[in-house]
Amino acid sequence: MCEHGQGESEERNLVDRRSLLRAGVATGAATALTLAAVSPTAAADLDATSVVTGRLQPGAADFVYLPVEVPDGVREIAVSYSYDRPPVPAGTPGNSCDIGIFDQHGIRLGGPGFRGWSGGFRSEFAISRSQATPGYLPGPVRPGTWHVVLGPYQVAPQGLDYRVEVTLRFGEPGPDFVPSYPPERARGRGRAWYRGDCHLHTVYSDGRRLPVEVAAGARTAGLDFIVSTDHNTSASHGVWGPLAGPDLLILPGEEVTTRNGHWLALGLPPGDWIDWRYRSRDDAYPRFSRQVRRGGGLVVPAHPYCPYIGCQWKFGYEDADAVEVWNGPWTYDDESAVDTWDAQLAAAVRHGRRWLPAIGNSDAHSVPQVIGAPHNVVLAEDLTRDGVLDGIRAGRSWIAESSAVQLDLTATGHGRRAGIGERLAVPADAPVDVRLTVAGVPGGTVRLLTDQGQLHQESLPAAGSGTVVWRTTASLATYVRAEVRHPKPDGTPGKGNSMGADLPWGPMAALTNPVFLHATE
Known part of the structure; x- marks a missing residue:
């Protein structure tokens, strides 16, 4: 999955990228912890801040929901958090805790309340009508019960002490944020082979590249299309429009990072968000794979043999449309993924069952990880969303380490x-x-x-x-x-x-x- 064979810089690349794979995970049940209500101040332009602290023990719920009462007149909600990281013995998980937020629509699985997620990549965020921290959705801050959500996916034996600070800023809301979604068609060559990377991250989740840098990197790599797959959020969908062009098709997507493996939702309708708060035992994954397909997209288990917590694939392949067998520079993880895919291919042919095509992607997050290394070469009827997805779905594709x-x-x-x-x-x-x-x-x-x-x-x-x-x-x-x-x-x-x-x-x-x-x- 990650290469460490071309010098010290790429060994650091291996460590950095695999540590990023640990960043976004999720699932679970609510815990009844209440954040003190914040009341509006007499002066409409002042801030009101409340702080809650708590302690989680090993075996804590996958998600801990902290209610926040938001009154009328709030212009912006801002959140910061921290948690302790006590030393642990070698081989023992230390503390790692993600964060996100749901608005007044509630925390129901797959519901309309999602307003953003940054995993463990950021310690603070803000949301207003006009703008939001990358990973979060701008829009009205309406009154009601919001929920800050913590995702303690690793808790040290000593426990995890957390501190969450919520600031409500009052005043007149700004203008509406207007998303600019990318078009579903680029200037193609008719029925032809098109090159594309279907697994890429930006600052909208745990990447360090801006979308403009990812688009530039795709063009440098000789790609015809890319899919944006930030972890657990659709927040970047609305910024890709100006970065697409006749020479580059950009498709919205998401990397859905559960506690039992990660999967790619490729070619989502712009703005669609796919929930990740479940394990394989919850039997929720088929529901969300159906959601992706209803929108015309593809379901692809990602890096199924990545050795880190929450990354190995545990959901089976019945609800998949393809499988990512090559993720970034070639490693033993990929060797195992190809072996498993080939065994499943032989069994599918023997029994007359549907077979799963193989794809490969860079999973690039930041320099020096190379966009398009590897990527897919897809036979499509034209350079369109449906053409590319149809080609991948049918297995009319091969994987190249580069355009060379x-x-x-x-x-x-x-x-x-x-x-x-x-x-x-x-x-x-x-x-x-x-x-x-x-x-x-x-x-x-x-x-x-x-x-x-x-x-x-x-x-x-x-x-x-x-x-x-x-x-x-x-x-x-x-x-x-x-x-x-x-x-x-x-x-x-x-x-x-x-x-x-x-x-x-x-x-x-x-x-x-x-x-x-x-x-x-």
Whole structure:
């Protein structure tokens, strides 16, 4: 999932990005803690502040809701918080506590009360009609019972002492915030292969890049589209409009970070928010996956083998549309994800079930993480929201570590031809020629894999370009997929060794979805 094989800077990248993966998580039941009501002052332009402190013990509820009574005349609500971080023995979780807020509409799961979330990335935020801290939704501050929500996803053995300060600022509200959503179409090339990164973060959750920097990075990486997937919030959707253009399609999305794994909601209707406050045992995930699909989007489990708390995928794959098998620089986590995906692919084909396409994304949060490393190359009818999502859903895609990598995989037999994500129907024993053309992987290794495992391996020239042709039949292979690997590292830390010398192949450079071979009578 995260690379540490190209020098000390990328080792720091590994630590930084994986620590960010810990930042947004959630689920659970309310706890009856009450924040003292704040009353309006005589002078309309003065502030009123209230403070609550408390202590949480190990085993605390996944979410702790602190009611805040908001009277008429409030222009802005501002919140800050802190908690202690006592030392803990090695291997013992220390204190980590997220924060967000729900307005007078309440805290019902999936309800309309959501007003923002910043996980553990910020210690303070503010909301008014005209503007809000990134991660939070600007809009009217209406009277009623609001709730500050704490998410103590790690509590040290000593407990967690917290302090929350709420300030209500009175006065005339400013003008309404007017969102600028990105268009659902860019200038495409008709039916063609389009490159895009579907997992990116900005300052609207736990990233350090501004949206304008992400858009610029996507263009530098040679991408045609991106999906914005800030953690647990839709707050960035309304700022992407001016950053899209004829050359770049930008789709709204969300990374839904639960206590039992993270998933990507790709291609959401602008402004849609997906709740994350549940575990696999709550049986709520299918409800929210249906919400995404009703809006035309895709449900994609993310980095399923990430080893950190709350990140490993525990919901199963029945309600998924694809799975993220490659997340950031190639690591053992990705190796495990591909192995699991391939086993599920073989079982799905054997039993005639729906199969899940594989995708890969950068999950880039900040420098030096590279936007578009890796990304998806999708065959779409045009560069539109529906075209891109349809291509991913159908598995008409492959994964590239960068735009320098080119690839084409086809199977030809009995006068017919099929490409990635397609099916070739041929007599069982008719010869089928599988052809893979690759460029941009110097000294790489091509692997052709079927439901039996690897059946062909061949080295690419030092220049990195070449064509591999392998013959099979539909009776011997129900699908063929390709991997292109970099040369195997020499095992020396800091010299391109992100995987160690104990594996037979080097890091991934490209990975395809399968071409299916169907034996006819």
